[in-house]
Amino acid sequence: MKVDSQEQAFAKLTPDVLLDAVESTGVSCSGQMLALNSYENRVYQVGLEEGSSLVAKFYRPNRWSDQAILEEHRFTLELAEQEIPVIAPIIDNDGNTLLHHQGNRFALYPCKGGRAPELDDPNHLVQLGRFIARIHLLGSTRGFEHRPNIDLDSFMHRPSAFLLEHDFIPGHLVTAYETLLADLIERIEGCYARAGSFQTIRLHGDCHPGNILWRDEGPQIVDFDDARMGPAIQDLWMFLSGDRAYMSERAADLLEGYSQFYDFNPAELHLMEALRTMRLVHYAGWLARRWYDPAFPKAFPWFDSMAFWEEHILTLREQLAKMDEPPIAW
Missing domain, CATH: 3.30.200.20 (Phosphorylase Kinase; domain 1)
Incomplete structure (x- = not known):
């Protein structure tokens, strides 16, 4: 490379x-x-x-x-x-x-300190919802001019092409990966079609618990390096994982706080598993693109192992099934 x-x-x-x-x-x-x-x-x-x-x-x-x-x-x-x-x-x-x-x-x-939010605590989720809604309220006032959108090209087509072109995927799994990829893209397009028209706004873009510093007075957010244009749900879904019942309960708390400051379009719930799938493919592509950096093989030694790719494909197959399910309730 x-x-x-x-x-x-x-x-x-x-x-x-x-x-x-x-x-x-x-x-x-x-x-x-x-x-x-x-x-x-x-x-x-x-x-x-x-x-x-x-x-x-x-x-x-x-x-x-x-x-x-x-x-x-x-x-x-x-x-x-x-x-x-x-x-x-x-x-x-x-x-x-x-x-x-x-x-x-x-x-x-x-230099600021803090701890991770407690995602099992409804009060933390309500506060997080309010906090992210305030970011989105301002983020909706204008768009980025020099930063891209969250889309299929950036998060699916380009990273998967790089993985295949540079032989990161073990040879005996290439056909399975290519077939699965085509099915995933079809399902993602279906999720977007079901979501219909939604607003794209300025987002944090990488809003996961590791980028939240929780202090006594509430949350602070760091690292806007991945800020992009996209749907509001992008900054919410990474706080929601587990089975459907658990995610629905957590989403209710998160969106209770969110809706106090900014209107949430429930149709965007159709995008949750699509965006999760896109992030999985993008993440693998990111590791591959940075593999020349000595810090990456040292920090992620499992990336070029057979076990990783077998597990990765299994996880993507599970995502394929999840995108056929109705969105979580809210």
């Missing part, structure tokens, strides 16, 4: 380069640094000589244009201006949020 030389830039992101970049903004680092759980970008907690630690996020080359990154920053800053608890980038003395140093693009964020 041919890799652009720019995409090897993370190999040159040594601790000295990282600290020099942060100090180029006018702060003095203590030398303490901690790599945080991020693979698409490189994210570090950096100690300062004075004041609280900062979080420095270094963007992967060739993923987003500068305009797309700035669009993400503007969205989070708009949310912060409305006192919606997001972790927005720090604006420097020149009014910039996207910074450059030795060919690296980075942003600085305040």
Whole structure:
């Protein structure tokens, strides 16, 4: 797999380069640094000589244009201006949020702590619903210009083509995968047809429990790196898993809070399992596209195993059946 030389830039992101970049903004680092759980970008907690630690996020080359990154920053800053608890980038003395140093693009964020939400707690789900609805209320006021939509091309066609073209799928499973893929796309198109017309809005895009920091005063949300245009249900379904009865109960709590701030279109429930299926294929494609990065084989050693692909295909077959079922009740 041919890799652009720019995409090897993370190999040159040594601790000295990282600290020099942060100090180029006018702060003095203590030398303490901690790599945080991020693979698409490189994210570090950096100690300062004075004041609280900062979080420095270094963007992967060739993923987003500068305009797309700035669009993400503007969205989070708009949310912060409305006192919606997001972790927005720090604006420097020149009014910039996207910074450059030795060919690296980075942003600085305040360092905030928190725990994961308790998804079995109805009160947490109601609060989460209110919180996400406030994000969507502002997100619906205009669209992104430089960020893509959540669609079949981005989440199914391109990642599956990459997997097949670069021989990630074991040979004896290729025919089964291709046949299954065609059936999945047909079912996804059916789900979208049943959902009918729905509004696409600016979304967080990757709204899972790991991106929620729960504090005594309620939730805060981090990492808008995957912000896209799409249906509101995209930022809700990742809090809903398990059997149908359990998901229906959790959805009732989540949407109770959500509906207090923003109208939810129940037809979007037809999209839940379609979006879950699309995420599974997209995730496998993402791992494949990043396999050249030494951090990925180290962190995901199971990805190129026979067991993973057998399990992956089994999971997708289960999704095929779920997309034939009626949506959960609300």
